Amino acid sequence: MGRFERTRTGRAVDxxxxxxxxxxxxxxxxxLIHVYIFVLESLQWTGDAA
Structure with a gap:
């Protein structure tokens, strides 16, 4: 998984x-940005502002 390092107390920290x-x-x-762009291009494209 990740690198583990021992602290001064001997505990392993990931x-x-x-x-x-x-x-x-x-x-x-x-x-989320991709979903927003998809909604704008696919669902909101037919509005009057487009």
């Missing part, structure tokens, strides 16, 4: 977790 969380958030934002 260093990859923050990177994974940031990646998931950015992927979710990209997905």
């Amino acid at each position: 260093e990859g977790t923050p990177v994974l969380a940031i990646g998931l958030v950015l992927a979710a934002v990209a997905a």
Whole structure:
């Protein structure tokens, strides 16, 4: 999974977790942008403003 590093107390800490969380958030934002563009192009295109 991720790299584990030992702290001074001997506990293992996963260093990859923050990177994974940031990646998931950015992927979710990209997905929402794509859904928004799909709605604009497919469902809202026939309006008077278009």
